[in-house]
């Protein structure tokens with residue numbers, strides 16, 4: 245089937261098997277290997293990209309489901325040789341060792357700072373709770389996110405690595421644009437390419453439950469599968 249997805253501001257149309265996961269679409273079909281493929285079981289977070297601005301585990305979603313949506317990968321952080329602040333921050337605070345988890349950490353924390361420019365240590369730890377790092381012990385990652393917040397002007401000067409953080413602003417409620425539109429788009433695509441059956445598979449019933457595939461939900465600290 246032909247699938248068209250906007251990745252890092254550019255539209256790509258590829259003829260792929262319907263079963264291709266977004267992580268493989270990015271790595272194998274677009275050669276964007278910055279997104280890492282780790283556990284393949286929705287546990288490690290190495291594969292996190294942003295889907296319509298929200299951190300999403302790309303091993304939990306089909307590429308075909310992303311048709312008409314915007315994907316942003318770690319390759320888009322650096323622009324014209326200028327690193328994103330969060331990249332500088334990981335460098336400055338030694339937020340990585342082997343670097344395997346880093347693309348997912350960067351995309352997760354970039355999305356966090358875009359939504360909450362002055363996160364507390366607790367909010368940072370909650371945001372990255374769906375991502376596993378086997379090297380750093382997380383402390384330097386938290387420091388890096390605080391460094392980025394302070395250098396982007398979102399944090400109070402001198403707050404320093406979350407040690408004396410002000411009372412945190414309530415994190416913005418997750419936009420409830422649920423998985424439904426993607427599922428519906430996928431169903432429509434499948435119906436269009438199918439030869440005979442008019443009946444597209446029923447979209448899952450209305451409840452936009454918190455079990456949105458691949459989404460990291462700041463408030464609950466859980467990454468859903």
Ligand code: FES
Pocket residue numbers: 280281282283284285286287288289290291292301302303304
């Ligand atoms: S590869 Fe581990 S969560 Fe996707």
Ligand code: FES
Pocket residue numbers: 339340341342343344345346376377378379380
């Ligand atoms: S830096 Fe090695 S897994 Fe995080």
